[in-house]
Amino acid sequence: MPAFPKKLLWVLLALAFLVPLLHPLFPDVVSDYRLFLVSTMIIAAIAVLGLNLLTGFNGQISLGHGAFYAVGAYTAAVLMDHLNMPYWATLPCAAVVCFIVGYLFGLPALRLEGHYLALATFALALAVPQILKYKWLEGVTGGVQGIVLNKPEVPFGLPLSEDQWLYYYCLIVMVVLYWAAANMLNSRSGRAMMAIRDQYMAADTMGIDTALYKTVTFGISAAYTGIAGALSASAIAFVSPDSFTIFLSIKFLIGLVVGGVGSLAGSVVGGIFYVLVDNSAQALSLFVKNDLGLQFDLSAYTVFGILLIVLMYLMPMGIVGGVYLLMRRLRGLRG
């Protein structure tokens, strides 16, 4: 899939940085709550970005990225709670821990292909919440009670609210990670990763160390998702095993497929999509019931499912792929 037009990217980025400053003008539109919601979208986007590196660019399927998200969140929470580490310092720690966990998990995963790998990662996602509750770890993880944290404080006496600062914090982290991923993919290593996805045997024959690349990609992917988890621990100011059920992993996968597999911009769109739809699905089902007067008791997940089916039918390449296709067709009509 072609890269996103650079100009558009800069415009979007500038807009993203300016939006919170509009708060004095439109206090109700640019409210703290909305910014918080956008922060959760950014966090989701980073997590999906991590999954995309693995699945979209390296061709390894993971149904268990919620596990790395949980490990990242708990790493951050434990460091803040037990060692009083400042919230920003927990990000690199979470990244390192998740990289190691991901790398180690990638070693046995080398022997597993396709569906088998999907199942193994699925098992990981199921196991992590249970491990967090395990009695030997309870002293550290807080067991089922979880850990209550403080929200990030605004640094340097900046005239921002907590949520505005959180928004900037998440945005900066995402920009850095996006830039790093784009550079990596544009390098020799990135091409090697994609070559493994496209033609494993050919890549192997050409002298690419496939085992190394696959495990390292697994590690980097886990580190990205782990950073997202650490950010979420700061944003929500609470972690508990119940936050990291198997649904989380599935949501990341939905975000990935909806946004566009193998597209960095698609990851961001996918992250935004699932938070948005997750939030509006219930409102939509209520709307159908109360305002349209239809006597269907649709659950939010039903609405979510229907939306997904429609979207996959209309845009099988994900939103970014679909938009790109549409643009090309329009251009074709013109020219």
Added chain:
Amino acid sequence: MKTNRRTFVAGVSAAAVLSGSRVAYAQKKYDDGASDTEIKIGHTNPYSGPASAYGVIGKTIEAYWKSVNEAGGINGRKVKFITLDDGYNPAKTVECIRQLVEQDKVLCTFNTLGTPTNTAIHKYMNQKKVPMLYVATGASKWGKPKEFPWTMGYQPDYHTEAVIYAKHILANVKDAKIAVLMQNDDYGKDYYEGFKEGLGKDIGRIAKHVSYETTDPTVDSQVIQLKDSGANVFFNIAIPKFAAQAMRKAGDLGWKPVQYLNNVSSSVASTMKPAGFENVQGVITAQYLMDPTDKQWDDNADMKMWRAWMAKSNPGASLSDASNVFAHSVAALMHETLKKCGDNLTRENLMRQAANFQKFRLPLLLPGITVSTSPTDYYPIQAVQLSRFKGESWDLFGDVMHAESS
């Protein structure tokens, strides 16, 4: 003391205010979420996900407010009840609650369900000074007015209930050797901690303690382990599905200990019947609400009222689900609290009224159990009565027990 004109006027107006709320028209006071026509209440509940069985509670509460509005509302104001699905995911609960408080600007939240979910918003609600009333969890941490003056629980906490069982065992069972089955989560642990505290120096009487996960298919192997320990008392800390399995398995194995069952699973329809009535004779539990499937309440005025209300305002909902009784009772308490606020619908006054119940008789509570709160007592219901299963229903015995929670 000399009475001058100013004190006289002040005294008269004070008397006017006290003599009737209608007179005090100018005294209307509102915070966010309250107005002349409306009171906004926020709520979160798992309508989807692993705990979606609790979804009926949200639906019944919604039906309750609808029927209140149809009858004219509270002091002329309609209740706008906004309920959101958090899927029992604490991260999602934070999002939902922030939406309710910051976008929808509710006066208070009410009966938000779940221990981890409420833990996630506990600090936030108290920082924002928004009342978080009658939360739907039996953990013992919701009644701490000093640290968390804006949060109040509702049901008797698990901790207290377990203390009562422990004391009963020590007083009634000779040479007790106790086997404990426990769900491995916060709810199970709260019970178990209370139980150990109740045993005190007799803690060594616990012969065996095993746990299960809600994802386990059965608890058969756990029950076999418990039986092999040679225990003569069985304390069953399990939700209905597993509690029933455990009691049935004990019966199949021919294990006949004195059985104590947590209140969470005291429903006749969803626990006792599936376990097989022959296996559950003599099981002891503690109750505070009337069980709708218990025939002894058939002629009770409260139960008749509830059944009539269910038929009229909540058709389609199960008449045998104790959750619907719970939902009705807690909504009725909220109703009464708002009524007491009169025209002073500030958050502060709401908390003051919630913390000011003296032996209030709430429909559907067992006879003799009432609601009492004070600025230092944030546990509305603290009494339970033991009952023993006999035939096909519960048989209350002994006195209503009032326990001061730790």
